[in-house]
Structures are given as structure tokens and as C-alpha cells.
Amino acid sequence: MIALWDTTATEVVKALAAERHSSGGLTSGLALNLVVIVDEKGEREAEAALTHAAQQHPCRLLIVVRRDHEQTAPRLDAEIVVGGRLGPCEAVVMRVYGPLVEHAESVVMPLLAPDVPVVTCWFVPPPAHTTEDPLGAFADRRITYSARSADPVASLQGRARDYSPGDTDISWTRITYWRSLIASAFDTATAPATAVTIAAKASDPSAVLMSGWLGGRLGVVPTIVDTDVVRDSENLPAIKGVTFTLADGHEIAIDRDAEGNTLLRRTGFPDRTQTIKGRTLGELLAEELRHLDPDQPYEQALGNATGHLKPAASS
Structure with a gap:
């Protein structure tokens, strides 16, 4: 494990390469990039869930922990873990402060493993437009959790208006x-x-x-x-x-x-x-990561529920 305080994206990239080399990590063994956005209060739950998901899906795990929004100066603290407490994955936990909270893509994009899909997951209330959000625009799959919004049903309406193939929601996985x-x-x-x-x-x-x-x-x-x-x-x-x-x-x-x-x-x-027992967040996420193709049944259900989309043929 490597900890970097008040660092830069360049230094994180170098430290990850060094840690991978010392741990024998191989980029070719990764199935996907998993970018997860979480607030400070949800960090522990998120790490437990992601550890479970990473056991089933080898990935480069990039966790963006949003901290002090009000801080005037941007700051990045990073923790690099390869094959450690977060399971068999290459993980970077990035704690971002100040203006960097709204521009986390500047530190995430240099860390993406090449030639594998990108999945972005919000364990916080999703942005108004996930496909236009800087952390969602480059993703092949976008996973939201509308149940955690202040108004979950209104959040679904937003997901329908903003729908793009590759979108899904943990609230769908729950059923x-x-x-x-x-x-x-x-x-x-x-x-x-x-x-x-x-x-x-x-x-x-x-x-x-x-x-x-x-x-x-x-x-x-x-x-x-x-x-x-x-x-x-x-x-x-x-x-x-x-x-x-x-x-x-x-x-x-x-x-x-x-x-x-x-x-x-x-x-x-x-x-x-x-x-029917409640599944953990990690189990729900692991289910979603089993398929990276567009979720047509979700698209049809979302469209029928909100009236914003035409029903799509699905199996």
C-alpha cells in the first residue's frame, strides 16, 4: 500500500505503476475499469461492497471520495492498494477536496487501464445528466442508485429523460x-x-x-x-x-x-x-457487472414507468 498526501495525478500514475510492478500486477488480467463516486460518510460501506464485487470481477478500481466541497484550494490525497484489503484488484482511493470535487475526471482519466470497458457507478445521488457528467461521459456502462436520492421517483424521471444505452440502476437490480x-x-x-x-x-x-x-x-x-x-x-x-x-x-x-x-x-x-432476503450492495453491484451490454429490460421498464421512452423490444 502506498499513501500520497496533497499529490497530483501524475504522481499517482507513477506510484500505481511502481506498486503494480512490485506486486506482479498485469493490466492484461483486468476485465474492466470500475469508477465509483462516494461521499465521505459512505466510504466504509462502499469499500466493503467493492471488495465483494472485485472478487468476482478483476478490475482497476478507482474510488472517488468527495470530501470538503467548501475548501478553496483543490487537494488530492491518494491511497494505492494492489491485491490488498480491497480484494484481487488494482485499487486507487482518491480523496478530493475543494474545486477538485467537481473536476475529478482530471485525476481519474490518466489512471484508466487501456483496452478494457469503463463502468462508472454513483453510490451517491446521481447527477442530473449522467451521460454529460465528466465521470459518466467516458463510461461504457453507468450505474446509478436512485433510491439514495432525496426524491427517488423524480430521480427515475431524470434517468428516463437522460437515458443512454449502458445505463442501469441498482433499484432495478433489487427486484x-x-x-x-x-x-x-x-x-x-x-x-x-x-x-x-x-x-x-x-x-x-x-x-x-x-x-x-x-x-x-x-x-x-x-x-x-x-x-x-x-x-x-x-x-x-x-x-x-x-x-x-x-x-x-x-x-x-x-x-x-x-x-x-x-x-x-x-x-x-x-x-x-x-x-427473499435483502442482498448486500456488493452482491447487487456484482450482478450488474456480469453483463456490460445495454440492459434492454431496464430500458423498457423505465420507459413504461415514466412515460419518457418508447418501449423497446426485450427478452
Whole structure:
């Protein structure tokens, strides 16, 4: 580990090359560049999540920790870790101060490993325009977390207006298990759905994206019934249940209790139980990094939920 205080991007590049050489690091073994923006209070959580993700995806990890915005003079403190506490990756933790908070790309871009994709992830409220943001403009994939915005639903509206292929949101990743349960429940469906009701916290972006996804897949407009939801993790969507009314009068319902146990009820079939536990931020991020192609189901769900995009064909 190398620590540099009040340094420059040039010195960080030199120190990273020296540390890689001494540790036997090979750029050709990297799958991607992962640029993560986090505030000081979220640094510890971010490092834990990124350590988990790096174990599955060899990467050059560039963490931008935004500190004192009010400081008048720009300052950069950097910590270089190769194969250390942040897992099997090449990591640079950059703590930026003052005007450098708004111009962090000037220290990030020289550190990008060549010839591998760039993923930019905001663990803070995302910028108004991710594709125009200096840290998002050069990325092949942009991952936001709208649930951490002051107004998550308004943030989704911004994501829709600003959408570009390669965008996705952790709030979408949170409903992977729900989507799998619903898809398996419809394996025995006897008729198409005519009505869908989602019991959820209406301000939860995952519930809004669930509504958009179901609307696109089933050709109906789901109703969200605003409900208080007890969650065992921030990374679990605030969804209590989903009920489907079929054209033949049959019903499919999935309900989740506070402990994460789900009950699947289908007309004419025995009830079935399953557990949905909240995943860690690292597990959610690792899932997103498994595919770097445009996320067409997310695009369609986002468009249907907000009315800003035309539905796209997806599988």
C-alpha cells in the first residue's frame, strides 16, 4: 500500500505503476475499469461492497471520495492498494477536496487501464445528466442508485429523460428475485392478466420500475397501493406483494412478510413458500457487472414507468 498526501495525478500514475510492478500486477488480467463516486460518510460501506464485487470481477478500481466541497484550494490525497484489503484488484482511493470535487475526471482519466470497458457507478445521488457528467461521459456502462436520492421517483424521471444505452440502476437490480418469482408463477397461468396490483411504498423506485416492467410484459397498467413496508435491508425493495387477476377469473398472488418469507397463491394449485432476503450492495453491484451490454429490460421498464421512452423490444 502506498499513501500520497496533497499529490497530483501524475504522481499517482507513477506510484500505481511502481506498486503494480512490485506486486506482479498485469493490466492484461483486468476485465474492466470500475469508477465509483462516494461521499465521505459512505466510504466504509462502499469499500466493503467493492471488495465483494472485485472478487468476482478483476478490475482497476478507482474510488472517488468527495470530501470538503467548501475548501478553496483543490487537494488530492491518494491511497494505492494492489491485491490488498480491497480484494484481487488494482485499487486507487482518491480523496478530493475543494474545486477538485467537481473536476475529478482530471485525476481519474490518466489512471484508466487501456483496452478494457469503463463502468462508472454513483453510490451517491446521481447527477442530473449522467451521460454529460465528466465521470459518466467516458463510461461504457453507468450505474446509478436512485433510491439514495432525496426524491427517488423524480430521480427515475431524470434517468428516463437522460437515458443512454449502458445505463442501469441498482433499484432495478433489487427486484431481480421478484421478477424471477413472478415469471415462475406464470408458468402455470391459464389466461392473460387483466389487472395487476402492487402493494408497496409508492416512493420506492424499485416498486415504480416493477410497475413499468409488468406493464410492458403483460400489457396492463399496474396499480400501486401505497403501503408501509418493513424491510430488513436498504437493498431490499419496499414491495409487500403483487396480485394478478386473470381473464378467466383466476388469481395469482405473491405476498412477503417482514422476515422475508414469501407466499405464492394460485387458483387451483397448492400454496408455495420461498424466502427473499435483502442482498448486500456488493452482491447487487456484482450482478450488474456480469453483463456490460445495454440492459434492454431496464430500458423498457423505465420507459413504461415514466412515460419518457418508447418501449423497446426485450427478452
